[in-house]
Amino acid sequence: MLVKQISVFLENKSGRLAEVTKTLGSNNIDISALSIADTTDFGILRLIVNKPELAEGILKESGFTVSCTNVVAIAVADEPGGLAAALEVLDSESIGIEYMYAFVGKTSNQALVILRVEAPEKGIEELTKNNIKVLTSEEVYKL
Amino acid sequence: MILSKDVECLSRKDMDQLQLERLKVVVKSAYENVPFYKKKFDEIGLKPEHIVTLKDIEKIPFTTKDDLRDNYPYSLFAVPMKKIVRLHASSGTTGKPIVVGYTKNDMENWSECVARLIVAAGGHEEDIAQVVFGYGLFTGGFGLHYGLEKVGITVVPASSGNSERQIMLMQDFGSTIIVGTPSYALYLSEVAAEMGVKKGMHKLRLGLFGGEGHTPEMRAEIEKRWGILATENYGLSEIVGPGVSGECFCQCGMHINEDHFYPEIIESTSGKALGYDEKGELVLTTLTKEGIPMLRYRTKDITILNPEQCKCGRTNVRMNKVLGRTDDMLIIRGVNVFPSQIESVLVGMEHIGPHYQIIVTQKGYMDEIEVLVELIDGKILEKFSELEKVEKDIRHKLKTILQIDAKVRLVEPKSIERSMGKARRVIDMRGK
Numbered sequence: 001m002l003v004k005q006i007s008v009f010l011e012n013k014s015g016r017l018a019e020v021t022k023t024l025g026s027n028n029i030d031i032s033a034l035s036i037a038d039t040t041d042f043g044i045l046r047l048i049v050n051k052p053e054l055a056e057g058i059l060k061e062s063g064f065t066v067s068c069t070n071v072v073a074i075a076v077a078d079e080p081g082g083l084a085a086a087l088e089v090l091d092s093e094s095i096g097i098e099y100m101y102a103f104v105g106k107t108s109n110q111a112l113v114i115l116r117v118e119a120p121e122k123g124i125e126e127l128t129k130n131n132i133k134v135l136t137s138e139e140v141y142k143l
Numbered sequence: 144m145i146l147s148k149d150v151e152c153l154s155r156k157d158m159d160q161l162q163l164e165r166l167k168v169v170v171k172s173a174y175e176n177v178p179f180y181k182k183k184f185d186e187i188g189l190k191p192e193h194i195v196t197l198k199d200i201e202k203i204p205f206t207t208k209d210d211l212r213d214n215y216p217y218s219l220f221a222v223p224m225k226k227i228v229r230l231h232a233s234s235g236t237t238g239k240p241i242v243v244g245y246t247k248n249d250m251e252n253w254s255e256c257v258a259r260l261i262v263a264a265g266g267h268e269e270d271i272a273q274v275v276f277g278y279g280l281f282t283g284g285f286g287l288h289y290g291l292e293k294v295g296i297t298v299v300p301a302s303s304g305n306s307e308r309q310i311m312l313m314q315d316f317g318s319t320i321i322v323g324t325p326s327y328a329l330y331l332s333e334v335a336a337e338m339g340v341k342k343g344m345h346k347l348r349l350g351l352f353g354g355e356g357h358t359p360e361m362r363a364e365i366e367k368r369w370g371i372l373a374t375e376n377y378g379l380s381e382i383v384g385p386g387v388s389g390e391c392f393c394q395c396g397m398h399i400n401e402d403h404f405y406p407e408i409i410e411s412t413s414g415k416a417l418g419y420d421e422k423g424e425l426v427l428t429t430l431t432k433e434g435i436p437m438l439r440y441r442t443k444d445i446t447i448l449n450p451e452q453c454k455c456g457r458t459n460v461r462m463n464k465v466l467g468r469t470d471d472m473l474i475i476r477g478v479n480v481f482p483s484q485i486e487s488v489l490v491g492m493e494h495i496g497p498h499y500q501i502i503v504t505q506k507g508y509m510d511e512i513e514v515l516v517e518l519i520d521g522k523i524l525e526k527f528s529e530l531e532k533v534e535k536d537i538r539h540k541l542k543t544i545l546q547i548d549a550k551v552r553l554v555e556p557k558s559i560e561r562s563m564g565k566a567r568r569v570i571d572m573r574g575k
Contacts, residue, residue, distance in 0.1 A: 009518050041552050042553055044527065065521050
């Protein structure tokens with residue numbers, strides 16, 4: 001159920017993001033979701049792609065500082081309280097969230113959320129137990 | 144006013160005579176008491192008695208900052224430690240500082256030399272001087288402090304920093320002289336302006352600036368903003384600290400205290416002696432220093448000597464403001480910084496690569512230094528706090544080891560320019 005996410009270190013200067021996406025594009029790698037967080041000087045780009053191992057290798061070769069980690073992808077009802085229900089499960093089990101971001105999927109009426117949690121396996125187990133829909137990596141990579 | 148007319152206005156002949164007498168004594172003492180000098184002399188078959196004329200000084204090998212570092216901390220001292228009453232230190236070219244020691248007589252002479260330049264600039268016992276140099280191991284603060292006291296000036300040892308309080312003290316205490324680095328004096332003028340303190344609301348009339356050079360434009364700006372006469376003085380810890388030379392109120396070159404320091408100008412690459420009015424590296428020999436005599440110390444500062452008598456009446460040789468360096472030393476807010484020191488801090492730090500770049504800029508008139516390092520470890524990308532910690536750790540290390548407050552910026556791998564030959568480690572954009 002774990003989804004692989006690529007993190008890329010980027011300086012805050014023009015063209016860097018374009019460079020990453022171009023590199024991925026020319027290698028036929030499709031981006032399903034992305035998020036960027038930044039300070040004044042640098043940012044960290046987080047990507048969900050259809051071929052994570054390949055993406056990691058190619059970006060490293062191109063000189064980027066890259067890492068690959070496991071995250072959890074869930075689908076929650078796109079209505080008030082939808083996300084809260086999922087987060088409450090994690091909270092009740094004291095599973096901390098490092099960061100999370102939502103993205104748009106092609107499936108209707110569901111909001112898709114990527115969660116980076118301290119204990120991903122346990123998180124998945126608890127979420128599933130509580131009827132929160134956890135997406136498989138295949139499902140996510142296809143988006 | 145001339146504090147010590149007997150030596151500051153000596154005829155050339157008499158000064159030469161005095162210098163020769165003292166040179167013979169210091170050379171003998173160095174040879175007999177410092178194994179480092181004895182070894183250097185013996186290697187080329189030189190004996191102290193071979194120094195018969197002043198010109199013979201050229202037979203003596205040069206001493207460099209590396210020699211001080213290699214003999215860290217006390218091996219160049221010519222007297223037993225019980226005779227040393229003060230230690231000071233300044234940054235060396237690598238992590239270790241260089242250490243200098245002063246005997247009681249050295250302290251006396253040091254104060255005298257500094258007092259002379261204070262009087263030459265126009266200071267007198269009615270004055271109240273606020274010293275905004277950092278006190279501590281750096282020679283600037285204490286050096287000026289003792290000289291000011293010797294003149295009979297009221298000293299306010301404010302030390303550097305706490306800028307708003309400086310302005311308050313300046314107003315409340317009625318400070319008439321400000322002593323520090325020119326860049327800090329300019330910065331303080333900005334602080335004063337922000338606080339609404341204008342000319343006429345303080346009593347400053349004179350500035351004694353050192354620790355770093357300043358351009359004529361910067362001097363003009365300081366004088367305009369504060370409404371003071373800004374004078375420059377020169378010195379280095381290895382020789383004595385401040386007090387090697389200083390400008391009189393005529394502001395036309397720094398009078399060298401020639402009875403204590405013998406100046407030469409050499410061609411930096413060949414070591415060949417150059418004459419008056421020729422630009423080259425300043426080499427200084429201490430003529431009276433007991434604690435740590437320096438024979439032909441290469442300052443790496445580039446200047447020109449002028450033997451003409453000054454309008455003020457002094458006859459001693461004047462040196463031009465420092466025109467440059469023969470090495471890559473940077474002066475950041477009065478603190479000497481070598482790129483190699485920064486490198487030694489970075490080596491062995493986790494998560495970053497071996498390449499770095501130092502960017503020096505000016506904000507207003509304050510120097511700012513930024514160190515760029517490449518992040519190569521992807522493992523810490525999961526937490527922002529870890530990335531920030533890398534920056535913070537480097538910054539902290541630079542601060543504790545080099546006493547400089549540098550901004551640290553993580554950049555992408557291979558984004559720092561690689562060069563085939565000597566890497567361009569420093570981009571100095573000040574004054575550009």
